[in-house]
């Protein structure tokens with residue numbers, strides 16, 4: 001009797017998840033057939049500099065991914081920010097740059113994107129020797145493993161327009177989101193194969209130490225020195241440089257460039273001409 005009950009419960013759960021997957025797959029097939037709106041494409045051409053540089057097959061992949069991404073994520077405006085198609089498309093495009101050329105589950109943990117008009121005050125809580133301190137910090141974006149991501153719209157627009165300054169808050173926060181997929185923000189996202197982890201850990205930890213050293217010695221660096229804060233920030237900052245300063249990154253940090261090229265399935269150097 002007990003066994004039968006367990007079996008029935010198991011069957012109900014299996015049918016539930018199977019049904020959910022079938023609905024999602026059918027939904028995705030429908031979305032695939034929908035054309036990418038011309039006004040979205042024109043908006044990207046005018047406002048996302050890197051989009052114009054990308055080869056047509058990657059633009060095609062990005063447009064498809066934007067459709068899926070927008071179908072699955074909810075956008076909310078904060079402090080009076082209105083959510084428009086332009087906001088949704090420009091943020092989605094930059095988010096999808098990080099998942100091109102691969103089968104993906106589109107940031108599976110992420111459900112909601114909160115958009116502020118400009119930088120905002122975020123509460124930071126720290127615990128030191130048992131004493132809890134709360135302070136407010138001016139912030140352009142945040143990513144939470146619990147399924148939320150926050151962005152300042154003006155910084156997101158600036159990031160899309162200026163593709164060479166190694167600063168892009170959308171790449172930064174979505175790199176954190178990739179890092180958080182395995183439940184820990186430690187600078188090690190989920191890699192394709194077990195064998196990839198050893199070289200990832202070796203290269204990224206060495207480069208992180210180098211950035212910390214360069215920061216201490218006030219040396220000029222390709223990557224933003226904020227990456228020296230911790231391994232999670234290092235991965236997010238290195239991702240910004242990979243897409244915005246690929247030549248300099250490859251020249252000064254060839255092994256790091258190789259790891260990121262393998263992880264992101266793209267080689268942005270080819271788009272820079």
Ligand SMILES: [Zn+2]
Nearest residue numbers: 172176233236
């Ligand atoms: Zn960060």
